[in-house]
Amino acid sequence: MPLVIPIFISHLGCPHRCLFCNQHVIGTPAAGAVVGGRQVSGIEVGSIITTWLARSRPGNRGQVQVAFYGGSFTGLAADYQEELLGAVRPFYDKGLVSEIRLSTRPDFIHSDGLDRLLRHRVTILELGVQSCDDQVLRRSGRGHGHGATCAAVDMIRARGLQLGIQLMLGLPGDGFGTLRRTVGEVIRLQPDFVRLYPNLVLQGSGLEALYHRGGYRPLSLGRAVVLAAWVQKRFDEQGIQMVRMGLQPTLSLTEALVAGPHHPAFGELVQARIMLGRTRQVLAGVRSGEQVSLVINDRDQSIFRGQRSVNIQRLRQLGLLERFTLRTDPDQPRRTVRLEP
Numbered sequence: 001m002p003l004v005i006p007i008f009i010s011h012l013g014c015p016h017r018c019l020f021c022n023q024h025v026i027g028t029p030a031a032g033a034v035v036g037g038r039q040v041s042g043i044e045v046g047s048i049i050t051t052w053l054a055r056s057r058p059g060n061r062g063q064v065q066v067a068f069y070g071g072s073f074t075g076l077a078a079d080y081q082e083e084l085l086g087a088v089r090p091f092y093d094k095g096l097v098s099e100i101r102l103s104t105r106p107d108f109i110h111s112d113g114l115d116r117l118l119r120h121r122v123t124i125l126e127l128g129v130q131s132c133d134d135q136v137l138r139r140s141g142r143g144h145g146h147g148a149t150c151a152a153v154d155m156i157r158a159r160g161l162q163l164g165i166q167l168m169l170g171l172p173g174d175g176f177g178t179l180r181r182t183v184g185e186v187i188r189l190q191p192d193f194v195r196l197y198p199n200l201v202l203q204g205s206g207l208e209a210l211y212h213r214g215g216y217r218p219l220s221l222g223r224a225v226v227l228a229a230w231v232q233k234r235f236d237e238q239g240i241q242m243v244r245m246g247l248q249p250t251l252s253l254t255e256a257l258v259a260g261p262h263h264p265a266f267g268e269l270v271q272a273r274i275m276l277g278r279t280r281q282v283l284a285g286v287r288s289g290e291q292v293s294l295v296i297n298d299r300d301q302s303i304f305r306g307q308r309s310v311n312i313q314r315l316r317q318l319g320l321l322e323r324f325t326l327r328t329d330p331d332q333p334r335r336t337v338r339l340e341p
């Protein structure tokens with residue numbers, strides 16, 4: 001796992017106000033990073049990196065990423081981008097930082113801007129795609145359509161940068177049909193990784209007003225878990241890595257949360273649901289009264305059980321718990337269950 005040094009530039013560089021967005025809340029970082037609302041300087045960037053490197057264990061310094069999160073980096077003024085990236089350069093040149101990543105909007109990707117990023121050794125670009133459906137994008141106030149995403153992906157790929165795509169579940173106008181099309185489109189675009197966030201109603205966002213007027217109903221937690229599990233399985237089939245599901249639980253997020261499927265361990269709930277489904281599927285082919293052995297990856301033991309052993313309880317209710325013994329194998333692919341003969 002690389003050491004990721006986060007630098008938050010929340011809302012900076014972004015003239016938009018997407019309906020769901022309150023970057024001042026979701027961008028509030030862990031200790032050591034910079035809070036948005038004021039411009040972080042290149043000097044501050046340098047001191048953040050120095051502090052993180054000094055605090056890190058030597059074993060973690062092999063692969064160090066500096067990540068500019070929040071806001072829309074490529075929408076910042078060109079000289080300010082130069083200042084921020086230039087502050088990372090000395091660390092990069094000394095081999096103390098190996099990768100620079102940043103996030104931005106699809107319609108803020110342009111040829112000259114990408115050339116600047118390459119000059120400063122940026123290697124990973126994350127696009128806030130959110131949905132590939134034009135109607136969902138319009139109702140969410142994104143200010144661009146899916147065509148902008150396709151054009152941005154082509155330009156990023158042409159320059160050999162790694163591509164991450166951020167998606168959201170349950171935006172206004174989003175349903176299973178639009179989600180299915182979005183996932184199909186993302187598979188076609190072949191990103192290196194994906195992040196998935198269930199949409200939340202946050203204080204101060206445009207969505208809050210809509211929600212209070214009865215014009216928006218968020219997903220329930222259960223429905224969000226079911227949809228996210230479906231998305232994860234589709235990406236698993238295609239070898240597309242899902243690096244995160246759900247927002248980091250922070251105090252400011254908890255305070256600003258008005259409604260929606262937030263859970264501090266959302267990703268774990270999703271993985272547990274997938275494991276339960278796969279276990280049931282495997283056991284469905286076993287004759288009644290027969291005892292079998294199931295094999296899972298040793299790192300999947302907690303998602304096999306589920307939070308508070310919810311999966312174990314469910315298997316017991318279904319009369320399936322006594323039908324198998326469990327064995328772990330480090331070579332078993334993650335989130336899969338094998339029936340041992």
Ligand code: SF4
Pocket residue numbers: 011014015016017018021022023070071072105128
């Ligand atoms: S583009 Fe990103 S930072 Fe800007 S308003 Fe939308 S979600 Fe917020």
